[in-house]
Amino acid sequence: MITVKFFASLKAIAEKEEEHIEVQSPISMDQLSDIISKTSPKMGDIIRDNKIMISVNQEMADADTVIHDGDEVAFLPPFSGGS
Amino acid sequence: MSTTTDSKIRIQLENFSVTDEIEAMKKVSRNIGGITTFLGTGRELSKGQNIAQLNFEHYPKMAEKKLEEIRQQAIKDHGIIDMSIIHRIGPIEIGENIVLIVAVGEHRKETFTACEWAIAELKRVTPIWKRETTTNGEVWVQDTP
Structure with missing residues (x-):
């Protein structure tokens, strides 16, 4: 099972904070965005357009990162910490 | 409130x-000769809009991990003795503390650059x-100078 997390502005777009996806074998980021598109087409577009950052298991990832069963994928809008 | x-x-x-955090860092070494702090606070005006309240969200574990990496790199690259970084989350009123960085070193120069x-x-x-709450509603800030 893959855990997908949405943060900040992306929560409203995805209409959820977290999603769990069952996979039989490793999947690509494209495949993951296709799965997410089924329930949230706009979120799928944002992922494919590289408008946001992605982390896998809390390390920065990119479109070529392969996702394995048990991974935690997070979609991260531009950061705005500090003051 | 936790101290x-x-x-x-x-x-x-x-x-x-801020005082407690500085005092805690002074105990790290008897060789500290300079301390630089950065304190970020809630500002009322942002891009011409009046802000009523701020609200911060973080990615637990990853955010702490990144801050620890910043601390370690500051020590290694800038030659300071140590650094503490504290960031608040949740609702923040105008004028309240948001973030504090304390850099301690033997001399002032490296603590300024590290901070x-x-x-x-x-x-x-x-x-x-x-997230800023303005008279026009709530908006997630996408870029900060």
């Missing part, structure tokens, strides 16, 4: 005491997000 100063990297709902580098790096790599 625990045990950990040098903290993300917390509670306010913090300035650390706040810029925090904004660049740490998964923390700011």
